[in-house]
Each structure stands twice: as C-alpha cells, then as structure tokens.
Amino acid sequence: MAKLVERAVMEVLRDGGSETICLYVAACTERMAPLFMGLRANTPGRESDLDFYAESVRDLWHADRPLADTAERVRLLEQFPELQPNEEGITDVADTYAFFAVLTLRYALLAHGTGDADDAVSCGHVALTAMGMLDQNVAGASLLAEEQRLQSLLLTSAAPH
Numbered sequence: 001m002a003k004l005v006e007r008a009v010m011e012v013l014r015d016g017g018s019e020t021i022c023l024y025v026a027a028c029t030e031r032m033a034p035l036f037m038g039l040r041a042n043t044p045g046r047e048s049d050l051d052f053y054a055e056s057v058r059d060l061w062h063a064d065r066p067l068a069d070t071a072e073r074v075r076l077l078e079q080f081p082e083l084q085p086n087e088e089g090i091t092d093v094a095d096t097y098a099f100f101a102v103l104t105l106r107y108a109l110l111a112h113g114t115g116d117a118d119d120a121v122s123c124g125h126v127a128l129t130a131m132g133m134l135d136q137n138v139a140g141a142s143l144l145a146e147e148q149r150l151q152s153l154l155l156t157s158a159a160p161h
C-alpha cells in the first residue's frame with residue numbers, strides 16, 4: 001500500500017531519532033484532536049474517552065520522556081467503539097472521522113512508546129487520509145495540502161542542519 005507521507009518526511013523520521021518521531025506524532029494527533037473532540041463531545045457516556053484522548057494528546061508533547069503507561073493507553077484506546085470490529089463497517093460520516101482520529105492517536109502512542117518510525121509514518125498517513133477525504137467532502141477545502149505542508153515543515157525544522 002502506498003503511503004501518502006512524502007518520502008522526504010519518511011527519511012527524516014527514520015534518521016531523526018525518537019524526539020523527532022515524538023514531536024511529529026504529537027503534532028499529527030494535535031491536528032486530528034478537534035475531529036474526535038468535536039464529533040464525540042455530545043455523545044452520552046463518552047466523557048471519560050474525551051478526557052483520555054485530550055490527556056494523551058497533551059502527554060505526547062513530552063518528547064523528552066517516555067510515557068510510563070503507553071501499553072495501557074493503547075489497550076484502553078483499543079476498547080474505544082471506533083476501533084471495535086462490526087459487521088456493517090463504518091458507514092456514518094462522523095464515525096469515519098472519529099475512527100481516523102482514534103487511529104491516529106493509536107499510532108502516535110505506539111510511535112512515542114517505541115520510537116518506531118514506521119508507526120510514526122502510519123500516524124501521518126492516517127492524518128493525511130482523513131484530510132484527503134475531508135477535501136473530497138468539503139467544497140473548496142485544501143486540508144490535505146495543508147497537512148502535507150505542516151508535516152514537512154515540522155520535520156524540516158527538526159532535521160539536523
């Protein structure tokens with residue numbers, strides 16, 4: 001499967017070390033957070049999920065230290081309805097974008113916990129996929145191009161000179 005993440009971004013992630021990976025996934029997840037928060041804010045019973053999501057996004061910015069409970073956070077996140085298999089699949093627009101936001105956080109937590117560039121690339125890929133779909137569904141939007149620009153910009157400034 002081809003990745004939407006630009007080759008130059010992938011190279012910086014692979015060569016940049018764990019702090020670069022952590023900052024990259026934190027930024028991708030931060031930009032996806034409004035989708036999850038906005039789409040699930042008024043859903044009864046999801047208050048603790050919203051808190052967990054927001055806390056995790058905040059904690060991802062601590063690139064200089066590992067999260068002590070990464071495996072537990074991933075396990076809890078995988079209990080979210082968005083990541084539960086269902087026979088009908090995801091058919092609702094709001095559910096689709098909430099799924100992308102949760103999946104972005106999952107890959108971000110994995111990348112932050114392991115420093116694995118492939119998880120970081122997957123995190124960026126999910127964010128780009130969501131923005132590309134939004135472009136198709138929102139007249140005049142250019143969210144995909146903006147997300148690509150922001151991902152490249154972050155890593156250009158993080159790359160060793």
